[in-house]
Structures are given as C-alpha cells and as structure tokens.
Amino acid sequence: MFRGILYLIVAVLFLSFLRSVIGILTKGFASAFQSPASAPQRPSVHAGGELKKDPVCGTFISTATAINKQVRGETYYFCSQTCRDKFKG
Numbered sequence: 209m210f211r212g213i214l215y216l217i218v219a220v221l222f223l224s225f226l227r228s229v230i231g232i233l234t235k236g237f238a239s240a241f242q243s244p245a246s247a248p249q250r251p252s253v254h255a256g257g258e259l260k261k262d263p264v265c266g267t268f269i270s271t272a273t274a275i276n277k278q279v280r281g282e283t284y285y286f287c288s289q290t291c292r293d294k295f296k297g
C-alpha cells in the first residue's frame with residue numbers, strides 16, 4: 209500500500225524530471241536549428257519545368273507554374289487566368 213504510493217511519487221518525479229530535460233533539449237535544438245532555417249532560401253520561381261511564352265501578353269512563364277490550355281492538340285501556357293480567358297484558339 210505505502211510502497212505503491214512511493215512508486216507513484218518516484219514515477220511522477222521521474223516524469224517531471226524527464227519532461228524538463230526534454231524541454232531543455234528541444235529548446236537547445238530549436239536555437240541550434242534556427243540559424244540555418246533563417247538562411248536565404250532558393251527562389252521557387254524557376255523550380256522545375258521549362259519556360260514558355262504566354263501568347264496573349266508575351267510573358268515567359270515556367271510550365272510548372274503556368275496555367276495551360278489545350279487547343280487542337282497543342283498546349284498553350286498562360287501567366288494568369290485572365291490571359292487564358294482572352295485567348296480564343
């Protein structure tokens with residue numbers, strides 16, 4: 209009976225100790241990983257795809273991000289939905 213309570217107290221103390229240790233560790237890791245995370249990231253504009261010319265406004269856009277439309281078996285790429293709507297084959 210008394211032994212059970214003792215075990216419970218030890219377990220609670222151990223868990224709170226473990227929690228504080230984990231907290232210190234994660235805090236340390238967070239500050240350690242903060243500097244590379246704030247480093248400049250690569251621009252995502254040219255992420256994959258190839259450059260195609262928008263037939264409406266003449267802007268070059270990446271096929272990965274462009275809005276495309278298939279007209280008579282040919283695929284056209286547009287910079288925006290407005291350009292796509294203006295294009296009538």
Ligand SMILES: [Zn+2]
Pocket residue numbers: 262264265266267286287288291
């Ligand atoms: Zn356009």
